[in-house]
Amino acid sequence: MKILAFETSCDDTAVAIVEDGVNVLASVRNTQPDHSQWGGVVPEIAARLHSENWRKTLEQCLDSASLTIEDIDAIAVTQGPGLQTSLLTGTTAASFLGLLFHKPIIPVQHIFGHITSTVLGRNVSDIQFPSITLTVSGGHTSMFLYKSFTEVENLGNTLDDAAGEAFDKVAKMLGLGYPGGPIVSKLAEKGDRAAYKFPRIFLGKTSLDFSFSGLKAAVYRVIEDEKINIGSDDFSDKFIENVCASFEEAVADIFLKKLQRVLEFHPDIKQIHFVGGVSANTYIREKIRGFFKPHGIELLVPTDFSYCTDNAAMIGSAAYFLAQKSPCIAEAQYIDAKARLPLH
Ligand code: KG4
Ligand code: ZN
16 A cells, blocks of 8 residues: 655654555655754744645656656655644645545544654564554653554653754754754764763652753753853853753663663563654664663654655555555544644
8 A cells, every 4th residue: 555645743844655554655854944043943934835845746756656646546644743733834734635546545644654753674574562662752642552653652752852952952052053953963972971970860769751841941051161260152162062961861771771761661562663853863773772671661753754754654654554544534524733732
């Protein structure tokens, strides 16, 4: 079954074709010009660029797979959550193409797409249940009990900032670019991870929720103190690298602690899946992998870095499994965008 998928929940216009949930025949993403000059993604600008880009992205995707829309069995689209005006481009395009070419349309929840992203480029049998999925990006940080391809149970969420958002804010405070994650992570490689003892907020003894605002505030205080010390914001490379390294270490420790906790409650866990933009972080990946390997628990991350950050292939994969379970979900003729859309 070949599914054509659209993902336009934020500022990237992405289209992919995925066969049987795992085989990516094409995945194209047109990243929008840097929104950071405006201090964040501007919904009106993002929406206008999506409307300008979606046909071009669709054509690039079909060309890359050497297919036409007639070859497609169904159309999937991110229905939410996300920026309403951005989502609308994807849902309108999918609904329009579905009507025009008489194809079923499958709506997908964005986080559910991230959860399914580990199967892309693998065999279905490589995914074992039950597992834990840690999904971490600029907009969310959550942990799920992954029971089957279509069944998850939410175990914990961030109570304030998402971890990716914290990476982005630390980069901003240090005068680095956007998105902050890859820049902070690169600079952290050269820094001393013990230079600053930033707080690890674990919340209550059994809590599986996350909190990153205290960590962000502690980084802010160190940066403000340095400004006073040197009399400017022209920080030395060493200072920047040390802050990045110490911050990244704190984030890694928080994930590790929460994963250890969840395994106490669910000792039958087979794998840990780490997905979303922050899962592109190789240091955090290796720290989690190294810790759980001796316990016989394998860490799975998306097979390609492009499947960590927002992409349409994960939406095509999730749609396949949803349609296998309940074919009727593809009966809709029009999919409405939903800025707030819970997983269930
Ligand atoms: O999943 P994603 O593309 O979009 C959202 O749904 O938010 O994630 C983007 C987030 C950004 O906050 C970015 O800074 C972070 O993922 N990110 C990283 C890395 N690459 C991207 N964070 C840490 N380390 C990285 N290597
Ligand atoms: Zn995302």
